[in-house]
Each structure stands twice: as C-alpha cells, then as structure tokens.
Amino acid sequence: xxxxxxxxxxxxxxxxxxxxxxxxxxxxxxxxxxxxxxxxxxxxxxxxxxxxxxxxxxxxxxxxxxxxxxxxxxxxxxxxxxxxxxxxxxxxxxxxxxxxxxxxxxxxxxxxxxxxxxxxxxxxxxxxxxxxxxxxxxxxxxxxxxxxxxxxxxxxxxxxxxxxxxxxxxxxxxxxxxxxxxxxxxxxxxxxxxxxxxxxxxxxxxxxxxxxxxxxxxxxxxxxxxxxxxxxxxxxxxxxxxxxxxxxxxxxxxxxxxxxxxxxxxxxxxxxxxxxxxxxxxxxxxxxxxxxxxxxxxxxxxxxxxxxxxxxxxxxxxxxxxxxxxxxxxxxxxxxxxxxxxxxxxxxxxxxxxxxxxxxxxxxxxxxxxxxxxxxxxxxxxxxxxxxxxxxxxxxxxxxxxxxxxxxxxxxxxxxxxxxxxxxxxxxxxxxxxxxxxxxxxxxxxxxxx
Amino acid sequence: xxxxxxxxxxxxxxxxxxxxxxxxxxxxxxxxxxxxxxxxxxxxxxxxxxxxxxxxxxxxxxxxxxxxxxxxxxxxxxxxxxxxxxxxxxxxxxxxxxxxxxxxxxxxxxxxxxxxxxxxxxxxxxxxxxxxxxxxxxxxxxxxxxxxxxxxxxxxxxxxxxxxxxxxxxxxxxxxxxxxxxxxxxxxxxxxxxxxxxxxxxxxxxxxxxxxxxxxxxxxxxxxxxxxxxxxxxxxxxxxxxxxxxxxxxxxxxxxxxxxxxxxxxxxxxxxxxxxxxxxxxxxxxxxxxxxxxxxxxxxxxxx
Numbered sequence: 001x002x003x004x005x006x007x008x009x010x011x012x013x014x015x016x017x018x019x020x021x022x023x024x025x026x027x028x029x030x031x032x033x034x035x036x037x038x039x040x041x042x043x044x045x046x047x048x049x050x051x052x053x054x055x056x057x058x059x060x061x062x063x064x065x066x067x068x069x070x071x072x073x074x075x076x077x078x079x080x081x082x083x084x085x086x087x088x089x090x091x092x093x094x095x096x097x098x099x100x101x102x103x104x105x106x107x108x109x110x111x112x113x114x115x116x117x118x119x120x121x122x123x124x125x126x127x128x129x130x131x132x133x134x135x136x137x138x139x140x141x142x143x144x145x146x147x148x149x150x151x152x153x154x155x156x157x158x159x160x161x162x163x164x165x166x167x168x169x170x171x172x173x174x175x176x177x178x179x180x181x182x183x184x185x186x187x188x189x190x191x192x193x194x195x196x197x198x199x200x201x202x203x204x205x206x207x208x209x210x211x212x213x214x215x216x217x218x219x220x221x222x223x224x225x226x227x228x229x230x231x232x233x234x235x236x237x238x239x240x241x242x243x244x245x246x247x248x249x250x251x252x253x254x255x256x257x258x259x260x261x262x263x264x265x266x267x268x269x270x271x272x273x274x275x276x277x278x279x280x281x282x283x284x285x286x287x288x289x290x291x292x293x294x295x296x297x298x299x300x301x302x303x304x305x306x307x308x309x310x311x312x313x314x315x316x317x318x319x320x321x322x323x324x325x326x327x328x329x330x331x332x333x334x335x336x337x338x339x340x341x342x343x344x345x346x347x348x349x350x351x352x353x354x355x356x357x358x359x360x361x362x363x364x365x366x367x368x369x370x371x372x373x374x375x376x377x378x379x380x381x382x383x384x385x386x387x388x389x390x391x392x393x394x395x396x397x398x399x400x401x402x403x404x405x406x407x408x409x410x411x412x413x414x415x416x417x418x419x420x421x422x423x424x425x426x427x428x429x430x431x432x433x434x435x436x437x438x439x440x441x442x443x444x445x446x447x448x449x450x
Numbered sequence: 451x452x453x454x455x456x457x458x459x460x461x462x463x464x465x466x467x468x469x470x471x472x473x474x475x476x477x478x479x480x481x482x483x484x485x486x487x488x489x490x491x492x493x494x495x496x497x498x499x500x501x502x503x504x505x506x507x508x509x510x511x512x513x514x515x516x517x518x519x520x521x522x523x524x525x526x527x528x529x530x531x532x533x534x535x536x537x538x539x540x541x542x543x544x545x546x547x548x549x550x551x552x553x554x555x556x557x558x559x560x561x562x563x564x565x566x567x568x569x570x571x572x573x574x575x576x577x578x579x580x581x582x583x584x585x586x587x588x589x590x591x592x593x594x595x596x597x598x599x600x601x602x603x604x605x606x607x608x609x610x611x612x613x614x615x616x617x618x619x620x621x622x623x624x625x626x627x628x629x630x631x632x633x634x635x636x637x638x639x640x641x642x643x644x645x646x647x648x649x650x651x652x653x654x655x656x657x658x659x660x661x662x663x664x665x666x667x668x669x670x671x672x673x674x675x676x677x678x679x680x681x682x683x684x685x686x687x688x689x690x691x692x693x694x695x696x697x698x699x700x701x702x703x704x705x706x707x708x709x710x711x712x713x714x715x716x717x718x719x720x721x722x723x724x725x726x727x728x729x730x731x732x733x734x735x736x737x738x739x740x741x742x743x744x745x746x747x748x749x750x751x752x753x754x
Contacts, residue, residue, distance in 0.1 A: 029674040029687050035540035035550075035666055036636045037679045037686050039700040040693060445673065 004075035004418065011070040015063055022059045023052075030446055058437050065430045072423035090129035091183075091397055092153040094146035095121035098163030100137040102191050113189040117162030120187070129155060139163050140174035147179045156397040158183035164191035165390060175393045183397030186390045231367060232264070232341065234278075236271035239355035243269055246355070250364035263289055264346040265367060266339075269355055278348055282337035284320040290347045294336045296370035297349070297363070298324045306362035307333045312353040324349070325359065334363055465602040466595065469559030472729040473567070495519040529627055530571040530587035532619045533558045535601070536633030537576050538610035539680040543663055544724075550661040551606040553724045554632045557659060559598045560732060561630060566594040571627075574600065575619030580609045582618060587627065613641035620649040620656075628655040635660050635708055647715040657718035659735065660708055664725050669697045 003009065034040070053059060077083075103114040118135065125131035130153050136142045139161050150157030159178060163169050165188055178184060235243040268275050285291050297303060307325035314331045317323050325334040332352070339348045351363055498507060498518035508519045535558050541551035558574070565572040566589060573587030574597055585597055612633060620629050629649050635642060635658065650656050664670065671690035678685045705721060712719035720735040 029676040030671075031676045031678060031685075032671060033543065033545060033680050034677040035543045035634060035663075035680055037677055037682075037684060038636065039697050039704070040677055040686055040688055041696075 002077045002079055004077055006074055008070060008073035008075075011073060012067065014070070015066055018059060018062045018066065019053070022054050022056075025054055055441065058434065058441065061430055061434045061437060065427050065434060068423045068427035068430070072420040072427065075418040075420055076423065078419050090155050092130035092150055092155040092157045093124065093128040093132075094142075094149060094157075094159045095125055095131065095133045096139045096142045096146065096159060096161040096163075097121050097133065097135045098137070098139045098161070098169065098189075099135045100139075100163075100169070102164055103189065105191060113164055113191045117187070117189045120189075121160070121162055124160060140170050143174055143178045147177065147182060150182050151179065156183075157181070158185060158397040160185045160187060162187045162189050164189055170390075170393065172393070181398035184393060184395050186394050188387070188390065231364070231371075232266040232346070233269070234266055234272040234274065234341075235269040235355065236273065239269060239271065242355040243360060246360040247364050250361040250368060263293075263371060264341065264344050265293070265349070265371060266341050266346050267349045267351060267363065267367065269351050269360075270353065275350070278339045278341065279350070282320050282339045282348065284322075285336075285338040285347060287338075287345075290338060293347060293367070293370040294322055294324060297334070297336070297366040298322075300325075300362070300366035300369065303334065303359065303362040303366040306358040310353050310357040310359045315352070321350070325363070333359055465555055465559050466598045468556050469563045469598060472556060472560040472732065473563045492521055492523055494522050496522055529565075530573065530623050530625060531561070531565045531628045531630060532573045532575055532587055532623050533561060534612075534616055534619045534629060534631040534633075535574065535576040535604065536610060536612065536631075536635075537578065537604055537606045538633075538637055539607040540634055540636050541661070542606045542680055544665060548724050549606075550634060550663055550724055551604075553722070553728060554659075554661055555601050555604065556728050557632055557722070557732065558601050558630075560728065562594055562597055562601075566591070572597065573619075573622075575615055575622070576604060577610055577615060578604060582615060584618070584622060587623060610637055612637050613645035616642065616645040616649060620652060620654050623654065626653045626655075628657070630657050630659065632659045632661065634662065639704075639707070643711050643715065646712075646717050650716050655718070656716075657720070657735075657739070658708070658712055660705070660719070660721045662705075662721060662723055664723060667701060667723070669694045669701075 097114060097117045099114045103117065104112050106112050114135075118133070121133050125133055132146070132149055134142050134146065143159065146159045150159070157179075159182060161170070161184070163186075165186070170186070175184060231247075233243055233247060268278055272278075285294065303325050308328045310327055310333055311329075312327055312331050312333055314329070317332045317335045321335040321337045323332040323335045326332050334349060334351055336347065336349045339346055341348065349363060349367065351360065353359060495508060495511065496519065498520050502520045506520045506522075508521050511517070511519050535554055537551070541554060542549055562572045562574075569589060571587040571589045572594065574583075574585040576583050583600075585600055612631075612635070616629065616631055623629070629646075631646065633642075646656050646658065669690060673690060674687060675690045676685055676687045709719050709721070711717075718735075718739060720731070720738070722731040722735075
C-alpha cells in the first residue's frame with residue numbers, strides 16, 4: 001500500500017474532535033410539560049456534563065468515518081503485481097548530451113560527435129514514455145537536475161548520457177548524486193583522435209592526444225603571463241611565457257597554496273640563467289617537509305605519465321640530486337635537491353626538456369599537490385574514464401516498488417489512479433449506519449422520557 | 451356492567467352525555483346500591499324483603515292485595531350544592547388523553563346531574579378569563595343543561611385564586627349547603643385550607659376532590675427530562691431517575707397533608723386518579739360519604 005499524498009495523514013489529528021464532542025455532550029433532554037415544579041427541586045439538578053464518553057458505539061462509528069475520509073485523501077494505492085507490471089512497462093528517460101569542446105570537434109565528415117549524440121538521443125526520446133533531452137558542457141552537473149525531474153514523473157527512471165567521457169566528464173561522486181532508484185546508461189560517442197588540433201582556453205591550449213578511451217591533455221601556451229605565487233619559477237626569458245601559461249593551467253588543477261609560508265620552493269627550467277650555479281651548490285634536503293614534498297612529487301601519477309610522453313636527451317644525475325620523474329626511455333626529466341636561492345634555503349626542482357612539454361604543468365600540479373594543505377587538494381584529482389569504469393557506473397532502472405519504497409510519488413497519482421474510492425464507499429456506508437444509530441438513539445430517548 | 455374506561459370517557463365530546471353515562475353507570479352498578487331512597491315524596495312501591503323497615507310497609511295495600519309492599523320515597527330536602535372547579539393551568543395535564551381538567555369537568559357535570567336529579571339546587575363557582583365566574587345554585591333540568599354547557603365551555607389556564615373562589619362560592623350560597631371543590635390543590639395550600647375551614651365553620655358541608663394523574667403521582671419518566679411548569683412556564687432540567695424517590699416522598703407527604711388537614715377540618719376528602727373510571731371514583735366517594743353519615747345532607751339517594 002502506498003500513500004501518494006501522505007501529508008493528508010496530518011488530518012488524523014482531527015480525530016480528537018469527535019472524542020471531545022462526545023466527552024462534552026450531554027444526553028438530550030426531553031421537554032415535558034408538568035403541572036408543578038414544586039416538588040422537583042433545583043437542588044437535585046444533575047451536573048449537566050459528566051466526564052465520561054457518551055454513546056461509545058456512535059463515537060467509534062464517527063471516528064471510523066473520519067479516519068476513512070482522511071485515508072482516502074492520502075490517495076492510497078495498492079501496488080499489486082499486475083499494477084507493478086503496468087507501471088514497470090513505462091520508463092521516463094533523461095538524455096544528457098555532452099557538448100563540451102572535445103565533442104564539438106568535427107570529424108572528417110564534418111559532423112561533430114555532439115551532433116550524432118543529439119540525433120541518437122532524439123531517436124531514443126521518441127520511443128520513451130516521458131523524456132527530456134539536456135545538452136550541457138558538463139554532463140556530471142546535469143545529474144541532480146535529471147534526478148529531480150525523474151522524481152516528478154512517478155515512473156521508472158533512467159538517465160542516458162552521450163559523451164566521449166574524456167577527463168573529468170564523470171566520476172563516482174557525480175554518479176552518486178543520481179537517486180539510486182534510477183538507472184544510468186552511458187553511451188560513448190567516438191570523438192575525433194586529434195594530435196595537433198586543439199582548443200583554446202583563457203589559460204592555454206588543450207590538445208587531445210590518442211583515442212577517445214584514453215585522453216591526455218597536453219599544454220601549449222598562448223596566454224598572457226601572470227605572477228605566480230608560492231613557487232619561484234626560474235626560466236630563460238625566451239620560454240618564460242610558456243612556463244607561465246603552464247603554471248596557470250596547473251593552478252586550475254592544483255592551486256599552489258603553501259601550507260607553511262616559510263617553505264620555499266623553486267622550479268628551475270632548462271636555460272635558466274642561474275641553473276648552473278644552483279646545481280653546483282645543491283645539496284641533499286635536510287628538512288622533513290622537503291623530503292615529503294619530493295616523495296609526493298615522485299609518486300605523482302600525472303607527472304610520471306606526462307614524463308613518459310616527453311623525449312629528452314639522455315643524461316645522468318647523481319647525488320645530491322634525487323630523480324623524481326623519468327622519460328619512457330629512462331632518462332631523468334625532473335630531479336630535486338636543496339639549494340640556496342636569494343639567500344634562503346629552498347627546495348629546488350630541476351626540469352629538463354622543452355618548456356612546452358606536458359611534464360611542465362604536470363610537475364607544477366604535483367608540486368601544488370605536495371605543498372598545499374589537504375582541503376585545497378580534495379576533489380581535484382582527475383580521473384581517467386575507461387570503458388571498464390563506465391560499466392561500473394552503469395545500472396538499470398529500479399522497479400516501481402523500489403520507487404515506492406524510496407518515497408517517489410507514482411505517476412498513478414497524476415493519472416488519478418487511486419484506491420481512495422473504496423475508502424469513500426465504506427465511509428458512506430458507515431455514514432448511513434451513523435444516521436440510523438442517531439435516529440435509534442432519538443427514538444430511545446423519547447421512549448425513555450415517556 | 452363494566453365501568454366506562456377513562457379512554458372512552460375522554461373520547462366523548464358531549465359533556466352532558468358523558469355525565470349522564472357516568473350517572474347511569476353509578477345507578478346500574480353490579481353490586482347493591484348503597485343509596486336508599488327516603489324522603490318525604492312517595493315515588494314507588496317495592497316488594498317487601500326481610501329486613502325492610504316496617505314503618506315503610508304499606509298496610510293499606512296489604513289489606514287490599516294481601517301482599518307486602520314497601521313504600522319508597524324521593525328525597526325532598528332541597529340542598530344547594532356549589533361546585534368549585536379549578537381552572538388553573540396545572541389541571542391541563544396530561545396533554546394527551548384524559549386531562550385532569552376534563553376529568554374534573556366530567557365529575558362536576560355528573561355530580562350536577564345527580565344533585566339535580568335529586569331535586570336539589572346546583573351552582574358553579576370558578577374563574578374564567580381572569581375573573582370570577584358564578585352560576586347560582588338552582589334546580590330544574592333547564593338550569594342543569596345550561597350549567598353543563600357552561601362547564602363544557604371552560605378552559606384551564608386562567609388565573610386561579612382558590613381561597614377567594616371557595617370563600618366567595620360559600621358566601622353566595624344563600625342558605626346552608628354543600629361546597630364541592632374539585633382541584634389538584636397545588637396552589638396556595640395554606641390559604642385554601644383556611645378558606646375551607648372557614649366555610650365549614652359557617653355550617654356548610656365541604657368536600658374536596660383532589661385530582662392526580664398517574665404520571666404526576668409516580669413521576670413515570672426516565673433519563674434527563676426538561677420539565678416545564680404549566681403555570682409559570684419555568685423550565686428545569688432534571689434526571690428523572692435520581693429524583694423519583696425524593697419526589698414520590700414529597701408528593702406522598704403533600705397528599706397526606708391534604709388528607710389529614712381535611713379530616714382535621716371536617717372536610718370530606720377524596721383522592722381521584724385520572725386512570726380510574728369516573729363513575730367508580732364517584733361511587734367510592736359517595737359510598738364513603740354515606741358511611742360517614744353525610745348522605746342525607748347533599749348528594750345521596752341514587753338508589754331506586
């Protein structure tokens with residue numbers, strides 16, 4: 001049994017009314033003319049009310065009528081097997097079409113993946129009982145809204161998402177924002193494998209490399225330089241712009257907020273004027289935070305992935321330097337040590353290779369993660385959405401009875417499907433009984449009086 | 451013969467007819483009539499029966515016919531009887547069936563009939579439309595008929611001053627006679643008694659016929675009842691069950707007070723219940739009067 005309008009149950013408080021009435025009422029007196037009241041003394045008057053309930057059977061009938069009327073107002077629905085079957089046969093769907101930049105990259109045919117996703121969504125929408133097509137650049141953000149819309153439909157619900165599922169499109173936290181009673185179907189739309197074509201952001205240029213199942217980002221630079229803070233970047237004038245752009249991009253992923261302002265960090269890039277000096281006076285870190293930071297950077301998956309992509313000439317690095325990242329060929333690309341910069345003891349990371357390499361922002365991200373406090377870092381981890389992961393996100397829409405248990409109002413409510421009429425019918429019969437009982441009581445009272 | 455039941459009497463609209471039927475019922479009662487005729491005026495002969503007074507034996511007839519006959523006489527003493535009838539609103543009870551007032555009217559008419567038949571004068575004293583209404587005591591069928599018609603026109607609910615009416619009624623009797631008061635005697639108990647005592651002292655024969663209905667006497671109601679006083683209109687909500695015992699005690703005390711007062715003052719008293727057939731109530735009253743030796747003074751001689 002499901003109550004589609006449970007607020008009406010508040011009406012049960014009204015049940016105290018008939019109880020009060022029966023408590024306060026007195027038996028109706030019969031008017032009788034009498035020759036003289038001389039011997040009917042006023043001192044023998046009865047108390048007009050007694051603290052006992054009068055006419056309990058009539059009270060019970062009245063309470064039953066009121067209860068049935070209130071229950072009928074809650075729109076009760078008996079979810080029988082056959083009804084479940086009928087209700088299960090229709091599913092409401094929300095189609096979320098990813099229109100992010102990677103989906104707008106036209107293929108050789110000139111059609112973008114978003115276009116094909118839209119067409120597909122519209123075809124599927126035509127077949128659904130109730131449907132909604134949402135086009136958004138951030139599909140994960142659309143899930144709470146989709147959940148709310150499906151809730152209002154009162155049917156089984158499902159979200160179908162069309163995307164190439166590149167970086168950050170969807171993660172488990174986003175999926176959990178969709179009510180568990182609703183299904184989730186993920187349709188991967190093949191996007192164009194681009195190597196050099198990219199798209200611009202205010203911070204730089206992102207180029208998709210590889211296929212749509214494993215997207216990586218590579219940074220190139222065309223933005224204006226901004227002042228970095230927290231970490232000193234040492235680079236030659238020719239590549240400073242590139243480095244600055246990479247730094248801005250990295251700040252988007254992992255803002256570099258020094259957990260402790262007394263910590264000093266510097267990154268020295270190829271060709272920096274004082275690189276040789278710094279390398280020559282370098283020594284092994286002698287502070288714990290430095291060791292921790294170097295360890296965190298070394299463990300950074302993003303940095304190691306980015307380093308593997310970069311090609312640099314082979315070289316050897318010896319103590320006091322610690323190698324933090326290597327190319328696929330094993331050449332060290334990032335290594336760290338302690339040095340004195342501007343007269344202060346500083347943790348220095350040395351970067352080898354071109355300033356446009358992905359390892360630059362990746363290193364800065366890793367440093368940001370290493371030195372920032374935890375609150376800043378949380379939720380910033382990027383994920384890589386593989387087919388296997390997508391399968392774990394997917395689920396089928398729940399049964400109608402599951403929706404009922406989760407408090408989802410059924411579509412039956414809007415369709416006027418309710419078992420209230422039986423409650424009204426019984427209440428009506430009881431009303432007849434109540435009238436009859438009342439008349440009998442009157443007859444009895446007048447018979448008693450004479 | 452069976453008595454006329456109160457229901458039958460109530461159904462008869464014509465008061466004169468009802469009164470005659472009641473009187474007929476009295477005369478044709480199954481048992482021996484207690485009212486022997488005697489007086490100055492000869493009426494008829496009757497075959498002598500052992501025990502008859504020998505002074506009434508008709509010796510001349512015996513000489514002629516050789517059979518014994520007793521002479522019977524008609525009462526010839528002309529006594530004036532004043533009937534005082536209570537017209538207060540309390541008499542208008544019960545509203546359904548035979549009310550105390552109608553019962554009183556039937557009694558009054560029947561008594562008037564009896565008295566007139568015996569050659570006595572009968573009058574009526576009551577209150578009508580707030581004023582005292584008086585019909586002087588006279589004899590004759592014409593007067594009887596008009597008197598009964600007047601009784602029939604009376605309605606209860608008028609102002610009622612029993613002491614004044616009784617005193618005035620007795621005063622208007624020009625000689626010593628009889629005053630018959632028919633009432634429930636609820637109103638001004640002491641004054642009424644005083645007035646009756648006064649009338650007795652003036653040498654009149656006074657009888658009070660107190661009327662009660664069974665409901666009124668036993669308070670035959672249950673549950674919560676709102677009683678409305680017929681005279682004052684005042685209402686009172688009462689649980690009849692709980693008040694019955696004290697009420698019965700009070701009403702019995704009241705009736706006993708009336709009876710004892712009457713006996714003490716030398717007033718003839720009879721309590722009449724409206725569920726008793728009027729002729730039976732009347733016969734019981736007259737029988738008792740006769741036994742008390744008052745038969746010769748007023749209404750008597752109903753026998754043949």
